[in-house]
Amino acid sequence: MHQLRSVLPHLVSLAVECPEEPYDGDLQPGDVVLRFRESGPLDSGGLDVVVEIHSKWFESRAADRQRRVDELRERMATATPGLGDFGVYLSLPVAAWSQGEE
Numbered sequence: 619m620h621q622l623r624s625v626l627p628h629l630v631s632l633a634v635e636c637p638e639e640p641y642d643g644d645l646q647p648g649d650v651v652l653r654f655r656e657s658g659p660l661d662s663g664g665l666d667v668v669v670e671i672h673s674k675w676f677e678s679r680a681a682d683r684q685r686r687v688d689e690l691r692e693r694m695a696t697a698t699p700g701l702g703d704f705g706v707y708l709s710l711p712v713a714a715w716s717q718g719e720e
Contacts, residue, residue, distance in 0.1 A: 619654065622667070625697045626652060630671055633690035633708075636679040648717045666702030669694070675710040683708055 627650040628643075635641035671690075673679065679686070687708040695701065 619667075622694070622698045622701060623652060623654070626650070626669070626694070629690055629693050629697065632693070633686045634671065634673040634679060636676050638676045638678065639674070648715075663705075664703070665705050667704035668707065669704065670707045670709070672709045672711065672713075674715065675712045680710050683710060 627645055630650055631641040631645060671687075687706050690708075691704075691706045694704070694706070
């Protein structure tokens with residue numbers, strides 16, 4: 619999981635980059651937020667790890683979202699051998715984001 623934590627921000631940024639939000643390789647605070655939660659006794663699904671990605675909807679991003687998530691899963695498997703059974707869920711809601719440096 620530590621290896622996954624170290625590579626995930628870059629891999630997710632590659633997966634969701636688009637003309638409206640290009641990825642320049644220089645991640646800033648708030649660009650990618652990771653939250654790790656252990657499975658609870660009522661969880662189901664049978665996967666060791668589930669990565670859920672929520673990124674703002676853009677037409678260019680949504681047009682090929684299945685390719686994006688498939689490529690991300692492949693990159694994760696290569697970067698973190700031994701991760702086990704895992705899935706990747708990409709959600710592209712219509713949303714807005716605001717962040718301050720206070």
